[in-house]
Amino acid sequence: DGGITQSPKYLFRKEGQNVTLSCEQNLNHDAMYWYRQDPGQGLRLIYYSQIVNDFQKGDIAEGYSVSREKKESFPLTVTSAQKNPTAFYLCASSILANSNQPQHFGDGTRLSIL
Amino acid sequence: QKEVEQNSGPLSVPEGAIASLNCTYSDRGSQSFFWYRQYSGKSPELIMSIYSNGDKEDGRFTAQLNKASQYVSLLIRDSQPSDSATYLCAVKGRSAGNMLTFGGGTRLMVKP
Numbered sequence: 001d002g003g004i005t006q007s008p009k010y011l012f013r014k015e016g017q018n019v020t021l022s023c024e025q026n027l028n029h030d031a032m033y034w035y036r037q038d039p040g041q042g043l044r045l046i047y048y049s050q051i052v053n054d055f056q057k058g059d060i061a062e063g064y065s066v067s068r069e070k071k072e073s074f075p076l077t078v079t080s081a082q083k084n085p086t087a088f089y090l091c092a093s094s095i096l097a098n099s100n101q102p103q104h105f106g107d108g109t110r111l112s113i114l
Numbered sequence: 115q116k117e118v119e120q121n122s123g124p125l126s127v128p129e130g131a132i133a134s135l136n137c138t139y140s141d142r143g144s145q146s147f148f149w150y151r152q153y154s155g156k157s158p159e160l161i162m163s164i165y166s167n168g169d170k171e172d173g174r175f176t177a178q179l180n181k182a183s184q185y186v187s188l189l190i191r192d193s194q195p196s197d198s199a200t201y202l203c204a205v206k207g208r209s210a211g212n213m214l215t216f217g218g219g220t221r222l223m224v225k226p
Contacts, residue, residue, distance in 0.1 A: 041218055048213060100145060100163075100165055106157060
């Protein structure tokens with residue numbers, strides 16, 4: 001089945017710890033995105049990548065890092081510098097960033113602080 | 115001023131009624147408009163896209179776009195309890211590398 005797979009579904013972070021959220025897609029999409037959603041809020045863009053080995057900061061990149069070594073994969077690391085990491089993290093992809101094509105989402109990872 | 119604005123609701127409608135969800139946006143150069151449905155605890159699911167002025171119908175859903183008024187809406191006919199969810203409006207504009215900007219969402223409750 002084609003789609004976007006995020007793992008794990010739930011993640012707990014200890015203080016001072018970095019954690020990495022996985023996002024894999026087999027849709028052959030060029031662009032991938034990471035969003036954060038806080039309770040009762042819309043989505044805010046953390047990072048996006050339009051091609052392999054290139055990525056750009058979104059609106060709330062501080063405390064996060066990403067890599068795009070393969071077209072299929074766009075992992076997000078939540079570093080210890082992110083003081084309020086508790087949120088629902090959503091990965092999305094689209095055929096091309098600069099097109100009218102919509103973004104499609106994975107099932108999300110819910111991150112909490114221990 | 116937020117770039118994409120939605121009334122947070124909740125919007126409560128009886129089963130079988132028409133639900134009308136509204137969204138305004140600030141970037142006049144915006145080209146693409148999307149409606150996503152998000153059930154509680156789940157990820158957003160695309161339900162409609164619209165790119166030109168006027169109406170676009172897909173089953174019980176109709177998206178309406180008025181670029182002059184910078185307004186996009188979603189109508190849900192014959193609302194069902196299963197339509198109860200948060201509806202997110204997303205706009206792709208000229209700014210920020212043509213990224214999507216999301217509204218805060220409108221929570222819809224359809225009562226049997």
